[in-house]
Amino acid sequence: MRKVRVAVVGAGVVGLSTAVCIAEAIPQSDVTVLADRFTPDTTSDVAAGVLFADEFPDIPLEQQRRWFQRTFDHLLAIADSPEASPAGVFLCSGCQVFREVPDDGKPFWSDYVLGFRTMTDKELRRFPQYKFGQAYTTLTCECTAYLPWLQSRLVKAGGQMKHEKVTDLHQLGQRYDVIINCSGLGARDLVGDGEVYPVRGQILKVQAPWLKHFVRVSDGQTYIYPGMAGVTLGGTRQIGDWRLETDAEESEGIMERCCLLEPSLRGAVCQGVKVGLRPGRRNLRLEREMLHLQGHRVPVVHNYGHGGWGITLSWGTALDALQLVQQCLNEHPPPAKL
Ligand code: FAD
Numbered sequence: 001m002r003k004v005r006v007a008v009v010g011a012g013v014v015g016l017s018t019a020v021c022i023a024e025a026i027p028q029s030d031v032t033v034l035a036d037r038f039t040p041d042t043t044s045d046v047a048a049g050v051l052f053a054d055e056f057p058d059i060p061l062e063q064q065r066r067w068f069q070r071t072f073d074h075l076l077a078i079a080d081s082p083e084a085s086p087a088g089v090f091l092c093s094g095c096q097v098f099r100e101v102p103d104d105g106k107p108f109w110s111d112y113v114l115g116f117r118t119m120t121d122k123e124l125r126r127f128p129q130y131k132f133g134q135a136y137t138t139l140t141c142e143c144t145a146y147l148p149w150l151q152s153r154l155v156k157a158g159g160q161m162k163h164e165k166v167t168d169l170h171q172l173g174q175r176y177d178v179i180i181n182c183s184g185l186g187a188r189d190l191v192g193d194g195e196v197y198p199v200r201g202q203i204l205k206v207q208a209p210w211l212k213h214f215v216r217v218s219d220g221q222t223y224i225y226p227g228m229a230g231v232t233l234g235g236t237r238q239i240g241d242w243r244l245e246t247d248a249e250e251s252e253g254i255m256e257r258c259c260l261l262e263p264s265l266r267g268a269v270c271q272g273v274k275v276g277l278r279p280g281r282r283n284l285r286l287e288r289e290m291l292h293l294q295g296h297r298v299p300v301v302h303n304y305g306h307g308g309w310g311i312t313l314s315w316g317t318a319l320d321a322l323q324l325v326q327q328c329l330n331e332h333p334p335p336a337k338l
Pocket of ligand 1: 202
């Protein structure tokens, strides 16, 4: 039987996770990742990579819980193995603090992280401007290490990577039997999806090896995430802003806000500033459709629009994308001859 030629467009955390899931689960597949940017130049590389999420408004919570849990379990197994350091995955403990007590209780993922609880008054005293807090242990997945690690895993499973800007899925359909669209913000142009928009994020990397706990303010505008080689300070969430240049005034603001939360940062040395454009969408898109080409049809599975939670949901959504690919292949097996 000939191999099923699978094209995955996108080499961020979503594309590479999806490619690995397919290559490992469907041995008769020949998976190629096509992208115009690979690590370290993707949006995924900019993220601190801490696992937590907000809700997508119109996606059943059960599904979002499953995406979170599957990603958490997959990464926890890596964190608990000798692969933890090369993959850039590790447990991290810390807290999220709120200016007002929230109405909506626990977040939907509170049962999947470890030791989720309300902070004590004594703990909150460290943050006098905040009235409420949640403490938990979650995972950090640093994509500057994790993406190269996923690439090696893909190659081991027989997959390959190709530097190519895809401008037309129909053209791609002439060369492949199945297409997976993991183009993130690029889906705006690639499939004309006007619902995808940029949410600009600027962060600072600083040297502060004494910091071991993360702190996040619930509005997502201020956070301190200790990582393997430095601490990420954030951030900004600028909807509709396409600027990739760094902004010195914003860096000052980030530093100022983070120092108010954690005064010891006043002594920290700044190592660099980065900007990334999150692939914003009201709801992420995970579904299949059929491309009609001359003489044949090619299934397409879309998996993009993860917003600020792409690392958090990457493995869970990749497993659902794999399931859609399997359904497509069962219902429309590719022609036996090329
Ligand atoms: P990307 O990483 O953008 O990858 C898209 C890929 O598609 C690239 O390879 C690109 O080259 C390719 N592509 C696009 N169009 C085409 C085309 N036409 N032809 C060929 N290739 C194409 N998430 C978390 O879960 N936790 C966090 O702590 C976190 N922090 C963040 C902090 C910041 C400052 C930012 C900016 C983001 C953060 N995120 C976080 C969000 C996370 O980074 C994104 O959700 C995630 O990177 C999206 O992954 P992706 O693979 O969909 O997109």
